[in-house]
Amino acid sequence: MGRYVARRLLQMIPVFIGTTLLIFLMVYALPGDPVAGLFGDKGGSPQAVAALRHEYGLDKPILVQYVNYMKDMVFHLDFGTQIASGRPVTDILGEAFPVTLRLTALAFTIEIVLGLGLGILAGMKAGKLADTLVLIFTLLMISVPVFVLGFIFKTVFAFQLGWLDPNVNDSTNYGQLLMPAIVLAGLSLAYVARLTRSSVAENLRSDYIRTATAKGLPRRRVIGVHLMRNSLIPVVTYLGTDLGALMGGAVVTEGLFNIKGVGGTIFESIQRREGTTIVGLVTILVLIYLAASLLVDLLYAVLDPRIRYA
Incomplete structure (x- = not known):
């Protein structure tokens, strides 16, 4: 039984990585920009938008964002920060x-x-x-x-x-x-x-x-x-x-x-x-x-x- 449980847990690792990667790619493929949405209909200056995107890591390639997300989640239990409120996602969870x-x-x-x-x-x-x-x-x-x-x-x-x-x-x-x-x-x-x-x-x-x-x-x-x-x-x-x-x-x-x-x-x-x-x-x-x-x-x-x- 112990060997079976260990084998199943190991099988879960690629399944977990695959599903989270798929979800990550699908979410960030949605149209719109959450940073630009903070400024409302008037919009913010390109410098301000670029600074916020850099702060939240949204200016990096999508796979780099995913790797950083997984590292923070696995090693620090950090699910990131909500852009609209600035609160940690762990608090929202x-x-x-x-x-x-x-x-x-x-x-x-x-x-x-x-x-x-x-x-x-x-x-x-x-x-x-x-x-x-x-x-x-x-x-x-x-x-x-x-x-x-x-x-x-x-x-x-x-x-x-x-x-x-x-x-x-x-x-x-x-x-x-x-x-x-x-x-x-x-x-x-x-x-x-x-x-x-x-x-x-x-x-x-x-x-x-x-x-x-x-x-x-x-x-x-x-x-x-x-x-x-x-x-x-x-x-x-x-x-x-x-x-x-x-x-x-x-x-x-x-x-x-x-x-x-x-x-x-x-x-x-x-x-x-x-x-x-x-x-x-x-x-x-x-x-x-x-x-x-x-x-x-x-x-x-x-x-x-x-x-x-x-």
Whole structure:
């Protein structure tokens, strides 16, 4: 196991370099100049613009900028400086990421609990009324865009019923984060439910389930141990990749509910062409994706004893 983990960590290095380089090149290929944008419509003198570009290292070749960025990040944990405010990007990360982490954690919990619960119910009742209702519900969740679902929730539960706040004023209040978390988790919840349903229904017809039942094992053990451990393998694969997707895909949700997290920061940075801020935020998301991928691979051995890493 140790050798496998070490090999995977080494494999992550070129993946990390490749993804960050691609992001860096794409961001700095965007039209516009963040330095010139500081001076507004009137614009600044060429000398002042050139001095600021030199100060932030924007006058150097793009690959030199990337190498300098990687050196500062790896050896000094320095993600650069935001041009518009002059603040270190690490400070912005420190403010934005805890907010998104709380929102993502709540959405991920809802996704797991409801997604697995509905999927198991539908799989155990395959072809019956409960299965049909779950499939219709998940199809609706998949079909409705996130921004439409967000407006529906705000209109019904905030403006008409008054059960929840329409906007998030306190990002540490999980009660205010509940509605945006449900909206954020809606699409992924539907996929988890349908994936779990298919896996459970298929494994129910497997020989090892019939054998376990024929041996007289309690139904709770047959389902809870034998059925679920094998059925969860494809679901865990999806959940591992979806964790990073929830954090990176919260731009619309955070905008709808006035949440000052990673999504909102990325959106504002794209508008201002703040390449340093965008690259710093996305770099953290890349690290989360890689860590989640490694964790999923290790969970395979826990769920299925037949899987062993030499």
